[in-house]
Amino acid sequence: MFKKILQSLSKSQQAKAQAPARPSGPLPVAPSSGAGLLSKVVPVAGAPATPRTPEELCEITPKMPRDQVAARLKLLYRRYNRGASSLDPKVRAEADRMLDAIVVVREKVFGEI
Amino acid sequence: MAEFVGIDLGTTLSGLAYLKPDGNPEIVPNADGERLTPSVVFFDGHEDVKLVGSAARDGGEPDRTIFQIKRHMDDPEHLVEIDGRKWTPAEISALILAKLKRDCSRIIGDINEVVITVPANFNELARKSTIAAAEMAGMKVRRLVNEPTAAAVYYAHSQGVQGRILVYDLGGGTLDVTILEVQGDGIRILTSEGARHLGGSNFDELLLDAYAEQYSRQTGARLWTDERHRRRILQATEDAKKMLSKLQRVNDTVSNDQNNGIARIDLTRDGFETMVRHMLTRTVMLVEQALDSAKLKAAEIDHVVLVGGSTRIPKVKQVLEKMFGQAPKSCGNVDECVALGAALFAKKSARIQEVCNASYGTLAMVYNARTGEEKLMNSIVIPKNTPIPCSKTQVYQTSEDNERVIEVDITQGEDEDPRYVDIIGRITLEVPPNRPKGCEVAVTFSYDENQRVRALVVDKQSGRSREVAVSYKGAGVLSEEDLKKKTVSLRQMRIE
Known part of the structure; x- marks a missing residue:
């Protein structure tokens, strides 16, 4: 189904430049049922500009089922645990902030370890 | 000459082990009589000598003392400047390795080839830097092996176990979780996951904050004003942390460097566990990630093995026991099993199937x-x-x-x-x-x-x-030519 096309440098750089800056919150994830590979990652334009609570940072809504929350936190943990060892201090700081938020949400939803 | 030698080049402690003729590994003490050598280097300003180990950790001026250089092995721009000379992380690590080689050679004979352990999530640059450090110290790297793999090899050897093993390695600076399968004489790694900057030194920093808060509350003054005093207090927090693994309550007395009086520090295990709870939750999430990566459930793990000094914290054991429904087992001496496993790995590497640690x-x-x-x-x-x-x-x-x-x-x-x-x-x-x-x-x-x-x-x-x-460029990356020059230079240095 998927055809991979090698990215030329010019187009690659252009595409990267056009891509929104790393958002203050994570990327939203579309529902998994029936979603294709591409639809898992959607543009971040709709992401809140200044998320405040851990739930907002993790984009967890009050009505989200527990299994969706768990899947969401797993995805975010994998992503930001990697970011926590980045050489870029900004990426590292953002990753630490997100990991803190992930842990807080996890404790609220699933209880303390 | 020692044929099978393993080195655990740790964030806070390093150790060297060799395989005895009977096939069992043994730790070789350094010239200071210690089985493990603190991974600390002090550049003396009076004599042209580099101190490595306890003497460097306990007595040196802070701005001439290098701690935890391993945390910078993946940073191509990291340099340490002492007396106008710039040192790369690989060179500092080479001093630690040179001390181990020189001291241990006196006991087991020449050491030419070694297996060195690295965290499972060390990237290419950090691995390359580790190999370069060994070369500068006069040793050829037979293989790099991931720390939890080495620990598991030792555990499987010493306990004679079979089945799926999850190794939880919480060291001074990093957490690694590895799942592997032991079948007969063969070991197959299923997955390794790692978290950097998550280890015992992070817990020490949290305790340091608690010390500072209690001191300030009692005296109205700051606990430290310079780095030397901060390090001394940090050492005290590490001692307190170790005591809290055995006792429910620990008291300490501290003073600052400005004669603002003495404060009594009161710590409880419950309080400490509250402090570190969020970090331990992160470690649990890494364990879950490893299980997901290996497509396994907790119930499908036959043995949970603890490695690294921070696994002495009782809460770590409780959390893992709750998660797996079985008490985790200690890998003998949790500080030494990585080096011991590395020595075994030197001989058994052909029977150990490792995996790619990243995509x-x-x-x-x-x-x-x-x-x-x-x-x-x-x-x-x-x-x-x-x-x-x-x-x-x-x-x-x-x-x-x-x-x-x-x-x-x-x-x-x-x-x-x-x-x-x-x-x-x-x-x-x-x-x-x-x-x-x-x-x-x-x-x-x-x-x-x-x-x-x-x-x-x-x-x-x-x-x-x-x-x-894959190659890297940066101020902290040595070229082949630099590497040769530094190797010659390091051999002429006085390293104690």
Whole structure:
């Protein structure tokens, strides 16, 4: 189904430049049922500009089922645990902030370890 | 001459072990009579001598003392300047290795080839830097092996166990979780996950905050005003942490360096566990990630093995017991088993199947033929957990007419979103002009036993190709020429 096309440098750089800056919150994830590979990652334009609570940072809504929350936190943990060892201090700081938020949400939803 | 030698080059402690004629590994003490050597280097200003170990940790001036250099092994720009001379992380590590080699050679004879352990999630640069450090110290690296793998090898050897083992390695600076399977005499690694900057030293820093808060509350003054005093208090917090693993309540008295009086510090195990709870939750999430990666459930793990000094914290054991429904087992001396396992690995490496610790791929526009959408994505060529050594090829097509130069980014990471992976290299290949888009290009990644990556790009129409090993540039990266010079220079240094 998927055809991979090698990215030329010019187009690659252009595409990267056009891509929104790393958002203050994570990327939203579309529902998994029936979603294709591409639809898992959607543009971040709709992401809140200044998320405040851990739930907002993790984009967890009050009505989200527990299994969706768990899947969401797993995805975010994998992503930001990697970011926590980045050489870029900004990426590292953002990753630490997100990991803190992930842990807080996890404790609220699933209880303390 | 010792034939099978393993070295645990740790964030806070390092150790060397060798395989005795009876096939059992043993730790070799350093010349100070210690089984493990603190990974600390002090550059003396009066005599041209580099102190390594306890003397460096306990007595040196802070601005001439280097702690935890391992945390910077993956930073191409990190340099330490002492008396106008700049030292790379590999050079500082070489001093620690040189001390181990010189001291231990007096007991077991010449040490020429070694296995060195590294955290499972060490990247290419950090691995390369470790090999360079060993070369500067006069040792050839037979293999690098991941720390939890080494610990598991020792555990399997010493306990004679079979089945699936999860190794939880919480050291001074990092957490590694590895799942492996022991069948007969063979060991197959299933997955390794790691978290950097998550270890005992992070717990010490939290206790340091508690000390500072209690001191300030009682005296109205700051607990420290200079780095030397802060380090002394930090050492005290580490001692308190160790006591809290055995006692429910610990008291300490501290003073600052300005004669503002003495304060009594009161710590409880409950309070400490509250302080570190969020960090321990992160470790639990890493364990869950490892189980997911290996497509296993907690109930399918036969043994949970503890490695690293921080696993002495009772809460760590409680959390893992709750998670797995079985008490985790200690890997003998949790501080020494990595070095002991490395010595065993030196002999048994042929019977140990390791895996690729990360996914490697390239950036590509991925076109969905059904929806017509296309998006820039991380296209994985070698998935994480592929048995190594390995080589895999993915064929792509050029996306523009008359492309003259094909540039292939080498990515490291599992995320399909390019923003969340690292670009660790790039290959440029010139191709003939006037070709339409859609020409096929084969991208091959190879991954060797030391977990280092090579990439090959072949333009299928013209047959032109280019192959590179992932390499790094930066002030803290030594060239081959530099490496030779530093090796000669280091051999002439006085290292105690």
